[in-house]
Amino acid sequence: NTCPAQWVSFQQKCYYFGESPKRWLQARYACEDLHGRLVSIHSQEEQDFLTKRANKEKAWIGLRDLDIEGEFTWMDGKPLDYTNWQPGEPNNADQGENCVMMLSSGKWNDAFCHNWLDAWVCEQLATCGS
Ligand code: 2F8
Ligand code: CA
Numbered sequence: 001n002t003c004p005a006q007w008v009s010f011q012q013k014c015y016y017f018g019e020s021p022k023r024w025l026q027a028r029y030a031c032e033d034l035h036g037r038l039v040s041i042h043s044q045e046e047q048d049f050l051t052k053r054a055n056k057e058k059a060w061i062g063l064r065d066l067d068i069e070g071e072f073t074w075m076d077g078k079p080l081d082y083t084n085w086q087p088g089e090p091n092n093a094d095q096g097e098n099c100v101m102m103l104s105s106g107k108w109n110d111a112f113c114h115n116w117l118d119a120w121v122c123e124q125l126a127t128c129g130s
Contacts, residue, residue, distance in 0.1 A: 031122035038062030040074035051106025059119035
């Protein structure tokens with residue numbers, strides 16, 4: 001599999017580890033500008049890869065319950081077939097946490113979408129061969 005410069009290959013996808021402070025929606029747009037989308041996570045192997053690569057930085061991922069409270073959906077539209085919540089999360093603290101981040105441990109926490117995080121992870125499909 002081939003990935004663009006500055007993207008990292010893992011299994012069938014390419015990943016980009018953004019390193020500039022952004023709110024969740026800005027991170028989403030940054031990924032789209034890079035022809036990707038905020039990462040959707042579907043296995044423990046993928047999570048382990050991301051945890052390691054994120055290098056203890058809190059990072060936005062492509063999971064949110066912005067439309068219906070408590071109903072978390074991935075940016076890739078696939079089912080929530082894997083989760084890695086920090087115990088006690090998601091807690092929708094102050095009734096306002098609708099965007100999901102990886103903590104430094106890699107565990108997930110729902111947080112305010114308007115929080116500024118220093119990191120965010122994009123994905124795109126790897127192209128075979130070429
Ligand atoms: O204790 C977990 C709790 O910690 C913080 O709230 C005190 C987080 N809030 C922010 O990061 C803004 C909560 O999301 C988290 O659930
Ligand atoms: Ca929370």
